[in-house]
Amino acid sequence: MIFAILIAASSCSSKIISTNYYTLHQKELMHIETIYKYLYQQKPFSIAFTSKNLQIVSVEMKTDSLNYIYEFNTIDARLKDSLLKYGYDAEKVIWLINAMQKIECTWINNYDYYTNNKEQRLIFISIKPKVIRRPFSPSKYYMLAYFDEPQHFDENGLLLDGSNTKRLRRFNYLLFKKITDKICYTVSEKFR
Template structure:
């Protein structure tokens, strides 16, 4: 009888240990940056893609970048890029001077402000263009970063999630890592960061800096 009780106890203990291991593994996967970033993208896909599309259209008129510089998203930094100089302006969000400055640089103030509102709605902190060349042809990608609180990610409060939107499909290895287009055996890093696939044209990284 004692042996039977001992065997039952061991069986129960093994089952409990298995359940704990499975639950911990599931929790770690759910909280992993890869799962969180991919999940966040697909939950907000329409808004994110609309932000990227709007920004591309506007930046054809004048190259610029937007960064929210306060935790409450009430302070904004506007960067204007010319052929030789970069101008940086700091504003309180939506103050009249912001619209005046956008208009002075031939940007559609109403559309830029709507872009900012979309960014605020998903707590996107920064958006910017980056030019690059493939086979001598100029192309560009759009960077967009999000604050961790928007992703509700435990243990990642010091990290930022950065999306990269390419205008053409990219190459990735079997682990989903972005590859160099010229040498597909070599990983491609952007600003020193490794990027992982979300889809053929969108990838992400987790960084300690928001830009």
């Protein structure tokens, strides 16, 4: 019986897991993406949870000359103090951390790329779903990519490099698949 459950769970496709997660948390994800985009435009930063229970958070704070990476317990007062020290809207960043914790997002970051010599940006949100996996198989993370503009896809839903090409676009060597015209997903063994 247990063997049958393991086989059934391991056969769940990444598309089902990622689109189900997206559908279940769509409203929260859109709010997280919107708030992060707004805060990032004010002052760049990224957030990553470094503990399995999502209690330890790593915040990369970017200044004109250096990037500072600090780890905090999410309830540590030093988190707010450090955010204020480096000029961040501490209340909103802490709200973002709590919102990510609630739906088990492990990482959020802005990514710059170029299309037709024009700078573009996207936001990566990484999740680690709770699924039964095959014994001895590595953990899988599902990365959602939020684009500002509608993207082009092939007949299999794979992200293309542009409208007039059949070349697949990759970010960090990963192929992305369509959820909506502006949101894609991929599966990675790393959360970022």
